[in-house]
Amino acid sequence: VPRVLNLTGARLHADAVLTCDAAMTLHRPGTVDIDDDGRIKWSGPTGDAPARAPGVEHRVEGLLMPGLVNAHGHAPMIALRGLGEGLPLHRWLTEVMWPREARLRADDIVAATSLAASEYLCYGVTTTCEMYFHPARIATALRSAGMRGVVAAAIMEAAPEWLGDWRSQLDGVARFVEECPSDPLITPMIGAHSAYLVGDDALRAVGDLARLQQLAVTIHVAESAHESDSLSAAHGGASVPRLLADLGLFDGVRVLAAHAVWLDDADIELFARHGVAVAHCPGSNAKLASGTARVRDLRTAGVPVALGTDGAASGDDLDIWEEARLAALLARLQADDATALQAADAIAMATREGAAALGVDAGTLAPGRFADILRIDLRDPGFVPHLDDADLLAHLLWSVPRRAIRDVWVAGRHVVVDGECTTVDVDAAAAAVQATAARIAG
Numbered sequence: 001v002p003r004v005l006n007l008t009g010a011r012l013h014a015d016a017v018l019t020c021d022a023a024m025t026l027h028r029p030g031t032v033d034i035d036d037d038g039r040i041k042w043s044g045p046t047g048d049a050p051a052r053a054p055g056v057e058h059r060v061e062g063l064l065m066p067g068l069v070n071a072h073g074h075a076p077m078i079a080l081r082g083l084g085e086g087l088p089l090h091r092w093l094t095e096v097m098w099p100r101e102a103r104l105r106a107d108d109i110v111a112a113t114s115l116a117a118s119e120y121l122c123y124g125v126t127t128t129c130e131m132y133f134h135p136a137r138i139a140t141a142l143r144s145a146g147m148r149g150v151v152a153a154a155i156m157e158a159a160p161e162w163l164g165d166w167r168s169q170l171d172g173v174a175r176f177v178e179e180c181p182s183d184p185l186i187t188p189m190i191g192a193h194s195a196y197l198v199g200d201d202a203l204r205a206v207g208d209l210a211r212l213q214q215l216a217v218t219i220h221v222a223e224s225a226h227e228s229d230s231l232s233a234a235h236g237g238a239s240v241p242r243l244l245a246d247l248g249l250f251d252g253v254r255v256l257a258a259h260a261v262w263l264d265d266a267d268i269e270l271f272a273r274h275g276v277a278v279a280h281c282p283g284s285n286a287k288l289a290s291g292t293a294r295v296r297d298l299r300t301a302g303v304p305v306a307l308g309t310d311g312a313a314s315g316d317d318l319d320i321w322e323e324a325r326l327a328a329l330l331a332r333l334q335a336d337d338a339t340a341l342q343a344a345d346a347i348a349m350a351t352r353e354g355a356a357a358l359g360v361d362a363g364t365l366a367p368g369r370f371a372d373i374l375r376i377d378l379r380d381p382g383f384v385p386h387l388d389d390a391d392l393l394a395h396l397l398w399s400v401p402r403r404a405i406r407d408v409w410v411a412g413r414h415v416v417v418d419g420e421c422t423t424v425d426v427d428a429a430a431a432a433v434q435a436t437a438a439r440i441a442g
């Protein structure tokens with residue numbers, strides 16, 4: 001690959017193209033045509049490519065596949081990476097996270113999000129759903145990194161006073177949506193922190209705003225057993241999904257439930273009936289001992305299940321590959337069945353199903369989708385031996401490390417070139433985050 005290879009209006013030939021469509025089709029060799037707007041025009045076996053190429057033709061080695069989708073992140077929390085090691089969720093939040101977050105300033109957000117974006121992109125994550133404060137700063141940083149973002153302006157009450165009441169926070173959300181740049185990279189969303197930190201009136205108002213502005217909503221749901229028990233006790237025994245449904249949040253609103261660990265069969269049925277998607281965060285859930293989400297049951301019921309890194313405070317790295325591996329490992333242990341979640345399923349969750357959960361035109365290399373593409377080095381020893389397509393898929397999930405992700409494009413723009421993120425000044429962002437972390441430590 002030459003140093004920088006922008007793909008808008010170009011044809012790309014590769015040794016292999018994994019489309020991540022429903023059949024996980026692999027073309028060897030494969031070809032992808034990209035239009036002038038950075039969307040895929042055609043993909044398929046090289047021998048079947050249309051006679052007329054869109055423009056310049058390039059030949060690259062290795063495997064092309066769609067960029068990965070992170071359905072639940074808090075990018076600015078990279079400034080709190082790994083803090084509170086060994087604490088359970090409630091103590092971790094109240095003793096370590098919130099005191100520091102109260103000292104975080106709007107000025108800290110851009111550098112932290114930029115650093116997170118460079119890490120995401122190097123792991124092959126091209127789309128991220130971010131829930132945090134200062135959403136306009138997050139959108140600015142993601143756009144400048146050339147990364148696709150679904151940016152959820154967060155509402156949180158009954159916690160740090162510095163945030164103001166929920167009405168003023170909701171006004172802020174509406175303002176963010178109104179002022180959100182019309183850029184195909186950025187989609188605004190509403191983030192209600194959770195049913196334990198957003199009260200009933202505020203949740204009803206979130207549903208109303210979402211219906212009015214046709215916005216999706218993301219919310220932490222039943223992340224820990226403690227949360228479910230105490231909320232349920234306060235709501236006449238209703239589960240968290242049931243109480244959200246009773247508040248009208250699922251009526252005519254596309255909802256993405258983060259974590260969704262403590263669900264019973266009726267909750268899963270409720271999600272399926274209302275088209276609620278789940279952002280499964282196995283790494284964060286395991287680290288905080290929150291529990292293991294019922295991924296196989298959710299998928300069997302038809303609930304879209306995407307993968308999330310969560311913030312770097314509890315997720316540490318921003319690696320969706322690792323979440324895909326953990327999702328498969330934990331699903332198998334939970335079911336006591338090695339067929340519970342296959343490599344192809346885990347890869348689909350990281351790509352096609354993630355994009356579907358977020359409602360973005362990405363996640364498969366198919367006409368009309370954005371040209372968010374990874375190039376993976378098939379000469380990496382992690383692919384040895386491989387004798388057939390099934391081996392390739394299995395190695396892609398289980399044994400191929402980050403070093404094999406050599407190039408990343410978002411809407412055809414080359415953002416990771418030979419393993420290096422070229423759109424972020426990583427040293428400057430890292431120095432700024434280091435200074436922020438020292439200041440907010442208090």
Ligand SMILES: [Zn+2]
Nearest residue numbers: 220258310311
């Ligand atoms: Zn979260």
